[in-house]
Amino acid sequence: MLRDPVYFDAVPLALVSLVLLLLTACGGGHYPQSVFHAEADFSRELDGLFRNIFAWAVGVFVVVEALLLVAIARFRARPGGPEPKPVHGHTALEIGWTLAPALILVFIAVPTMRTIFDTAGHAPEGALRVEVIGHQWWWEYRYPTLDISTANELHIPAGMPIQVEMTSADVIHSFWIPRLAGKRDLIQGRTNRIAFRTDSTGEYWGQCAEFCGASHANMRLRVIAQSDSVFQRWVDRQRAAPVTPAKGSVEETGQQIFRRSACIGCHTITGIANAKVGPDLSHVGGRGTIAGALFPNTTESLHRWISNAPSLKPGALMPPQSLQGADLDAVVAYLQSLK
Ligand code: HEC
Ligand SMILES: [Cu+2]
Structure with a gap:
């Protein structure tokens, strides 16, 4: 004999889910390290890929859950009903549920491959080269064409492509500015590249994204994207000799x-x-x-x-x-x- 079906009290469960969903919309208007507030070509491309795949996932979720609900409603055991009829094999169904996922994977794979190649670090002609060297636990930046060396705060001109060439002085680190570009590993003895361009001036925060020891979480960085003239003034100051203190001061x-x-x-x-x-x-x-x-x-x-x-x-x-x-x-x- 079949036992009485178990009923879940679905209403409170649905309410809790709804409240949780609504809460995800909270969080204020300032997102210093949010990948969902992309401000460069690189991060926009990643964001677009994410949204694309997420849409497919939502579609799959809706179809699967709908079929599940239909099955529960139509084929549930009913008191006094007949025993369920066992079914073996259904060729059309099996071909269908093999082909559909394969097709979806193709639709995901094509934009994924495109993004991988697009973000492989090929900068256009005229990009500004910046060497980033990871240290425990700070960032060294060199601008080989400008003859500048600085730390932790990366100044870049808005509107110009930046070619970042990364390596490490010690262990593996990872360069990540969520709103602009990354993450990509910095590995001693090899050079990894990314290229990106942001058109909006402003300040962006980033941090090391590969565990690198005691102060890994304290290995942060700032990117300051400036208009051409402000950036040029910064460059001039960095290239000038350090200030000589006044006599007797x-x-x-x-x-x-x-x-x-x-x-x-x-x-x-x-x-x-x-x-x-x-x-x-x-x-x-x-x-x-x-x-x-x-x-x-x-x-x-x-x-x-x-x-x-x-x-x-x-x-x-x-x-x-x-x-x-x-x-x-x-x-x-x-x-x-x-x-
Ligand atoms: C044994 C090597 C060593 C000595 C000696 C040393 N420092 Fe440092 N200093 C470092 C390292 C390494 C860092 C980066 C640490 C970090 O951020 O995790 C640093 C960071 C700094 C910074 C922060 C720079 C920045 O832009 O983040 C200042 C300022 C500084 N040191 C000043 C001094 C002064 C002044 C002295 C002498 C009184 C001194 N240091 C002696 C190794 C040293
Ligand atoms: Cu780290």
């Missing part, structure tokens, strides 16, 4: 202390020090953030950072420095003057 004292401290074993300031363990500080005062775009570039964060970086950023490869009091003030003032 506190900045000059800071420079002297910097020169005889451990700093010169790890950092570059053109004309003062030339080491490559940490970020180039020639124009550090012009950056908005420090330490993997983790802290605002303020007097207070520079003080705390120089005194004890690992206490602010776990594992940071800049050891605590013994500078204190007026000496530390002077070094901070010097760094801030390096616009």
Whole structure:
């Protein structure tokens, strides 16, 4: 004998689902790292592919669920009804449910392959080349054609294609600016490429997307897309020699202390020090953030950072420095003057 069918109370379940669905629309208007707010050709292409595949998935879902509901309604066991009739084999049905998914996969595969080739990093003629080197846990940027080296904050001209050439100084990292481009791995000893172009000026956030050690989550970055003239002004400032402090100023004292401290074993300031363990500080005062775009570039964060970086950023490869009091003030003032 068949037992009585079990009835689910479908109404509360449907209500909960509806509320959850509506809640997904919440979240405010600011999406610093949302792939759904694409602002470059690269990210728009990924977004388009995602939406395309999602539409197919929704179609499959609707058809499958509809058939399921029909089956439940029409073929359910009814009290006193006859035993169900077993059915073996149905050639037309079997060919149908083999062909339909195969066709859908073709419709998904074609745009997927196109996107893979489109995002393979072939930049058009005249693209601006930027080398990105991943370090635990910060980003080094070099502009080989402009002779610039900077860190963590990537300035680009809006409207111009950017050719990014990526490698790593240590472990594997991944360069990802959700609204613009990426993710793509940075691997020591090889060069991976992406190319992208954004037409809107503004600030975009990104971060390392491949686990790379203690401060992986603190390996962030900022992209600042600027109009041609603003970008050119930035380039000119970066190419200029670092500011020379005035005679007798506190900045000059800071420079002297910097020169005889451990700093010169790890950092570059053109004309003062030339080491490559940490970020180039020639124009550090012009950056908005420090330490993997983790802290605002303020007097207070520079003080705390120089005194004890690992206490602010776990594992940071800049050891605590013994500078204190007026000496530390002077070094901070010097760094801030390096616009
Ligand atoms: C053993 C090498 C080492 C020494 C010595 C060292 N640093 Fe660093 N420094 C680093 C590394 C590595 C980073 C990047 C750390 C990170 O972001 O995770 C860094 C980052 C910085 C930053 C942030 C730069 C940016 O744009 O993010 C400043 C400022 C800085 N160091 C100043 C100093 C000063 C001043 C001294 C000397 C008093 C000094 N450092 C000594 C290795 C060193
Ligand atoms: Cu990482």
